[in-house]
Amino acid sequence: MNTKPPVPEAPGSAGGPAAPLLEVRNLYVEYLTPRGPAQAVHNVSFSIGRGQVFGLAGESGCGKSTIAHSILRVLRPPAVITGGQIRVDGADVLKMQDAELEDFRWRKVAMVFQSAMNSLNPVITVGEQIDDVLIRHNRLSPAQARERSAELLKIVGIESARLKSFPHQMSGGMRQRVVIAIALALNPALLIMDEPTTALDVVVQKDILRQIQQLKAALGFSILFITHDVSLMVEFSDNMAVMYAGEVVEMAPAREIFSNPIHPYTRGLLSSFPSLQGRRRKLTGIPGSPPDLVNPPSGCKFHPRCTRCTRLETEAAPQLTEVTAGHWVAYHDGLRLTEAAA
Amino acid sequence: MTEDMAMNATTESSAPLDPAAAHPVVLEVRGLTKRFPIGNALRQKQVHALTDASFSIGRGEVVALVGESGSGKSTTARLITRLIEPTHGAIYLHGRDVLKQEPHSASLAYRRAVQMIFQDPYGSLNPALTIGAHLARPLQIHRPGQNVSETVIELLTAVGFNPPAEFAAKFPYQLSGGQRQRVAIARALAVKPEIILADEPVSMLDVSIRMGVLNLIDQLKEERGIGFLYITHDLASARYIGDRTIVMYAGHQVECAESTQLMSQPAHPYTQLLLAAVPNPEAGLTTGGEEARGEIPSLIDPPPGCPFAPRCGHAQPVCRQTMPAKTLLAENHWVRCHLFPADSASAPAA
Ligand SMILES: Nc1ncnc2c1ncn2[C@@H]1O[C@H](COP(=O)(O)OP(=O)(O)OP(=O)(O)O)[C@@H](O)[C@H]1O
Ligand SMILES: Nc1ncnc2c1ncn2[C@@H]1O[C@H](COP(=O)(O)OP(=O)(O)OP(=O)(O)O)[C@@H](O)[C@H]1O
Ligand SMILES: [Mg+2]
Numbered sequence: 118m119n120t121k122p123p124v125p126e127a128p129g130s131a132g133g134p135a136a137p138l139l140e141v142r143n144l145y146v147e148y149l150t151p152r153g154p155a156q157a158v159h160n161v162s163f164s165i166g167r168g169q170v171f172g173l174a175g176e177s178g179c180g181k182s183t184i185a186h187s188i189l190r191v192l193r194p195p196a197v198i199t200g201g202q203i204r205v206d207g208a209d210v211l212k213m214q215d216a217e218l219e220d221f222r223w224r225k226v227a228m229v230f231q232s233a234m235n236s237l238n239p240v241i242t243v244g245e246q247i248d249d250v251l252i253r254h255n256r257l258s259p260a261q262a263r264e265r266s267a268e269l270l271k272i273v274g275i276e277s278a279r280l281k282s283f284p285h286q287m288s289g290g291m292r293q294r295v296v297i298a299i300a301l302a303l304n305p306a307l308l309i310m311d312e313p314t315t316a317l318d319v320v321v322q323k324d325i326l327r328q329i330q331q332l333k334a335a336l337g338f339s340i341l342f343i344t345h346d347v348s349l350m351v352e353f354s355d356n357m358a359v360m361y362a363g364e365v366v367e368m369a370p371a372r373e374i375f376s377n378p379i380h381p382y383t384r385g386l387l388s389s390f391p392s393l394q395g396r397r398r399k400l401t402g403i404p405g406s407p408p409d410l411v412n413p414p415s416g417c418k419f420h421p422r423c424t425r426c427t428r429l430e431t432e433a434a435p436q437l438t439e440v441t442a443g444h445w446v447a448y449h450d451g452l453r454l455t456e457a458a459a
Numbered sequence: 460m461t462e463d464m465a466m467n468a469t470t471e472s473s474a475p476l477d478p479a480a481a482h483p484v485v486l487e488v489r490g491l492t493k494r495f496p497i498g499n500a501l502r503q504k505q506v507h508a509l510t511d512a513s514f515s516i517g518r519g520e521v522v523a524l525v526g527e528s529g530s531g532k533s534t535t536a537r538l539i540t541r542l543i544e545p546t547h548g549a550i551y552l553h554g555r556d557v558l559k560q561e562p563h564s565a566s567l568a569y570r571r572a573v574q575m576i577f578q579d580p581y582g583s584l585n586p587a588l589t590i591g592a593h594l595a596r597p598l599q600i601h602r603p604g605q606n607v608s609e610t611v612i613e614l615l616t617a618v619g620f621n622p623p624a625e626f627a628a629k630f631p632y633q634l635s636g637g638q639r640q641r642v643a644i645a646r647a648l649a650v651k652p653e654i655i656l657a658d659e660p661v662s663m664l665d666v667s668i669r670m671g672v673l674n675l676i677d678q679l680k681e682e683r684g685i686g687f688l689y690i691t692h693d694l695a696s697a698r699y700i701g702d703r704t705i706v707m708y709a710g711h712q713v714e715c716a717e718s719t720q721l722m723s724q725p726a727h728p729y730t731q732l733l734l735a736a737v738p739n740p741e742a743g744l745t746t747g748g749e750e751a752r753g754e755i756p757s758l759i760d761p762p763p764g765c766p767f768a769p770r771c772g773h774a775q776p777v778c779r780q781t782m783p784a785k786t787l788l789a790e791n792h793w794v795r796c797h798l799f800p801a802d803s804a805s806a807p808a809a
């Protein structure tokens with residue numbers, strides 16, 4: 118597994134005396150299924166600098182949440198990490214013992230799970246749930262905690278009268294916002310947000326992300342941001358990676374991906390968005406269906422759906438290659454681009 | 460349910476989607492209002508979750524419902540499915556007053572005709588049942604005599620699962636967020652309903668699969684005449700499949716128009732704020748909707764007047780006193796805003 122050349126420094130980590138806050142190297146994760154192992158994450162490497170936002174985009178089921186769960190070490194069987202390294206602030210996460218992990222999960226990394234809407238305790242008011250985190254982990258008194266909880270709710274745009282509400286008394290988006298507030302309460306070094314705003318209107322969404330940006334500027338934490346909204350990702354992230362079938366197929370500064378996408382899958386993603394202006398046109402998305410992860414296509418995993426590549430599926434899978442400074446892509450014709458330039 | 464439901468619709472690109480105007484009404488709600496009591500017996504308060512909502516859904520019509528988080532969109536859908544009972548208001552299915560005729564609980568026929576896709580794909584699937592069982596159950600209840608397992612495979616194929624048989628055997632925890640959403644969609648389709656209330660059905664899908672699902676909705680409305688209430692925060696998708704779009708703020712429907720008209724000529728200041736906040740990589744997070752913050756609207760025993768007034772740049776004294784009535788701006792375009800008084804329907808847009 119280590120025979121592959123390590124992927125060179127990912128964007129965002131280059132230069133600077135400080136090591137990146139998060140480093141994921143050659144990560145492999147499989148789910149053991151009755152038909153055999155499903156390769157949910159396949160040789161994924163990226164890093165996030167301090168104070169940076171890194172976006173992870175890609176098809177539904179391509180392994181984004183699995184990567185997030187690996188970083189937090191919350192994967193359960195039948196998932197197995199079969200290779201790779203994860204470092205947070207220099208510490209080797211995959212080697213941590215249980216005692217160490219407990220502390221790591223609360224103090225170093227906080228996560229807003231994709232299931233956030235459904236993850237609050239149904240029989241305790243949301244105020245008590247936030248207080249509880251603050252009392253246990255930030256050692257505040259109950260009165261201090263209540264005051265801070267109200268402040269946190271304000272950051273996510275919920276009136277403090279709602280501290281006394283139970284989760285079922287809140288809308289989907291309000292529950293999502295409470296979970297964001299809890300994650301912010303912890304002052305983590307790394308904040309992982311997995312689809313944190315799916316139930317928020319764009320006004321509230323923009324407002325919360327701005328507030329998080331301001332907090333980040335003041336406190337210096339880093340963010341791993343997972344969303345299907347590529348426009349939002351470009352607005353909010355410094356660098357981003359696009360995944361397909363468990364692999365990173367393109368990685369670059371977010372604006373670069375937006376203005377200069379190379380991989381056919383990335384291009385498909387960016388051109389499938391319906392518009393708010395002009396004539397209504399029929400959009401079909403990317404033809405074909407998502408790959409079977411137990412028996413992935415040979416060669417480039419995207420080839421059965423690719424309309425651009427001229428190479429045969431029998432050829433080796435393309436490696437992630439730096440085609441222009443800081444812009445990495447795993448695409449045969451992208452490789453040709455560099456060969457021509459050399 | 461054959462290949463006519465395949466995910467990737469044929470590429471007759473740039474075919475206009477504009478539907479014929481006439482959609483005979485299937486479902487109608489009038490004055491639908493929901494207040495939830497909260498607090499203890501001594502200090503009773505009420506959450507005004509939904510106030511005076513009226514609209515209809517025609518055969519083969521997609522009505523998009525957009526708006527603020529917490530503004531009553533899911534409450535609207537839950538009232539229509541009769542999961543909760545309204546404080547006031549009426550629901551008509553084919554002109555039949557449902558709450559009067561079936562006062563205690565909805566009939567089996569109503570529950571088949573009106574299907575719901577829930578907002579939270581993590582909370583709406585039973586962890587103990589396989590995906591196949593989730594789809595087989597409604598089939599056995601509502602469509603007895605079918606070849607169940609075959610239909611299950613067809614449904615899973617229709618929402619893009621590959622290979623379908625393997626996914627039928629999986630349990631919800633083995634699925635990603637977007638895959639769960641697709642199961643919920645397949646389940647609503649299983650019983651051949653007349654109306655589907657789809658609460659954020661595609662929020663966790665990548666844009667490619669999302670377009671597949673939206674095209675599927677489009678196809679179902681065209682070919683089977685299913686009417687949809689499509690709840691979403693994605694305004695572009697509301698425009699893409701919504702014949703009409705209704706905008707909500709703090710429990711009130713504040714504007715409604717044909718979707719392209721609404722997006723190109725928004726009248727209500729909240730609709731304008733909403734459209735200005737749509738993510739735009741060219742501009743970035745720092746621009747647009749600067750005035751957005753303002754006061755958080757309160758739904759607990761709210762003050763009189765327009766709920767948007769505290770944040771509105773155009774607010775006048777009257778806005779804090781009374782809720783404006785509907786003003787018709789054009790055919791099929793109404794707004795509730797004091798900037799457009801009822802007797803001067805041609806007032807210029809703000
Ligand atoms: N417990 C499990 N057993 C078997 N397969 C699983 C299990 N959990 C996840 N998978 C599979 O692993 C793949 C990756 O899942 P993951 O949740 O990481 O996707 P994702 O990129 O987060 O997708 P989404 O955008 O839909 O949330 C999916 O195809 C999923 O079906
Ligand atoms: N059982 C309940 N008891 C008290 N209040 C409730 C209850 N259910 C919903 N509410 C309140 O009603 C209001 C409307 O909620 P609803 O779920 O309809 O919003 P929504 O428009 O779907 O929002 P979102 O986009 O965030 O999902 C919210 O303020 C919510 O807190
Ligand atoms: Mg996920």
Ligand SMILES: [Mg+2]
Pocket residue numbers: 288289290532533534578658
């Ligand atoms: Mg809702």
